[in-house]
Amino acid sequence: MNASVMPLSVTVARPVRQRTHKSLPTPAEVQQQLPVSAPLSARIAAQRDQVRAVVGGRDPRFLVVLGPCSLHDPQAALVYAERLLHLQERVKDQLLLVMRAYVEKPRTTVGWKGMLYDPHLDGSDDLAEGLHRSRALWLQLAELGLPLATEWLQPLVAGYLDDLPSWAAIGARTSESQVHRELVSGLDMAVGFKNGTDGSLAIALDAMRSAAHPHRHFGMDAQGCPALVSTLGNRHTQLVLRGGHSGPNFHAGAVSAAREAMQAQGLEPSIMVDCSHANSAKQPERQPQVLAQVLQQRRAGERALRGVMLESHLQGGSQALSENLQFGVSITDACLGWEVSAACVLEAAEQLAG
Numbered sequence: 001m002n003a004s005v006m007p008l009s010v011t012v013a014r015p016v017r018q019r020t021h022k023s024l025p026t027p028a029e030v031q032q033q034l035p036v037s038a039p040l041s042a043r044i045a046a047q048r049d050q051v052r053a054v055v056g057g058r059d060p061r062f063l064v065v066l067g068p069c070s071l072h073d074p075q076a077a078l079v080y081a082e083r084l085l086h087l088q089e090r091v092k093d094q095l096l097l098v099m100r101a102y103v104e105k106p107r108t109t110v111g112w113k114g115m116l117y118d119p120h121l122d123g124s125d126d127l128a129e130g131l132h133r134s135r136a137l138w139l140q141l142a143e144l145g146l147p148l149a150t151e152w153l154q155p156l157v158a159g160y161l162d163d164l165p166s167w168a169a170i171g172a173r174t175s176e177s178q179v180h181r182e183l184v185s186g187l188d189m190a191v192g193f194k195n196g197t198d199g200s201l202a203i204a205l206d207a208m209r210s211a212a213h214p215h216r217h218f219g220m221d222a223q224g225c226p227a228l229v230s231t232l233g234n235r236h237t238q239l240v241l242r243g244g245h246s247g248p249n250f251h252a253g254a255v256s257a258a259r260e261a262m263q264a265q266g267l268e269p270s271i272m273v274d275c276s277h278a279n280s281a282k283q284p285e286r287q288p289q290v291l292a293q294v295l296q297q298r299r300a301g302e303r304a305l306r307g308v309m310l311e312s313h314l315q316g317g318s319q320a321l322s323e324n325l326q327f328g329v330s331i332t333d334a335c336l337g338w339e340v341s342a343a344c345v346l347e348a349a350e351q352l353a354g
């Protein structure tokens with residue numbers, strides 16, 4: 001139909017398999033309710049610079065992104081953060097610790113999608129409360145003084161929260177997505193692109209090249225309106241090796257092959273090894289062994305290795321979602337417990353000091 005003869009009142013057909021529930025607050029509303037103070041904003045800017053310097057190889061320290069697979073209990077997250085803060089003080093000359101504060105989870109098929117989507121843990125999917133609770137918790141964690149890490153999954157979520165983390169991942173299931181590459185292009189933080197679940201490096205390297213460019217894309221403004229967004233490009237990205245269906249990819253051969261592929265494409269050879277996921281066959285007790293091998297490579301002179309990721313919580317293992325949850329135990333992937341995690345961090349600092 002010619003736009004000039006379009007009737008004034010048009011009924012828009014809705015897809016039959018979709019229902020819109022209550023509308024959500026806008027990013028501006030949530031940020032006004034939970035603002036970042038000027039001193040906190042300045043501290044986060046400084047932390048982002050520090051993380052970028054380590055990722056870019058200008059700061060010789062090693063980045064350690066560690067924490068729960070997912071946050072579901074704010075109280076446990078705060079206890080974990082307090083402990084991490086003390087640990088940071090002991091290792092500050094060798095390591096920069098960033099706490100995993102993941103509130104969105106990508107699922108292989110279906111499952112609980114994270115505190116942001118289902119904060120009551122009961123399938124009620126109170127997204128408005130999840131947005132509020134996630135931002136409130138991130139503010140509390142950031143106020144304690146730790147830099148935070150997240151995985152950006154639903155691109156619209158960034159509008160509500162992207163002033164708080166200092167490092168972010170694009171996960172194995174989304175590194176190939178143009179929409180996520182566009183998002184990273186406009187983020188003011190270092191970002192790690194993970195290799196694909198099949199082990200493919202190419203998608204993560206393509207992602208780094210794409211995210212370094214300016215883009216114009218479909219988005220949402222602070223008032224919640226659809227908007228054309230333009231981005232400047234983000235060169236502060238790195239490859240995260242997380243293993244794949246055919247096995248791990250943290251061994252020296254895999255790391256040097258990844259470094260060479262990055263150099264051949266003109267990319268800064270910055271690599272983080274995720275000691276969890278397919279690099280440990282999702283068996284948390286294997287994470288310290290992966291870490292030990294990564295540290296050995298770094299000590300042997302592999303400068304492209306700039307960081308590691310560990311999945312760690314107050315208690316080891318995992319538990320199924322139920323009405324009687326144990327405090328400090330993951331409800332998604334199994335994690336290392338606090339004592340083993342702290343021992344890993346102290347060992348890493350000692351190895352890298354020598």
Ligand SMILES: O=C[C@H](O)[C@H](O)COP(=O)(O)O
Binds near residue numbers: 107
């Ligand atoms: O890190 C968490 C999980 O590995 C990821 O969310 C996939 O989980 P799933 O395979 O249990 O769905």
Ligand SMILES: C=C(OP(=O)(O)O)C(=O)O
Binds near residue numbers: 102106172173194242
């Ligand atoms: C989902 C995660 O990892 P991956 O994308 O590597 O599966 C994660 O780190 O929580």
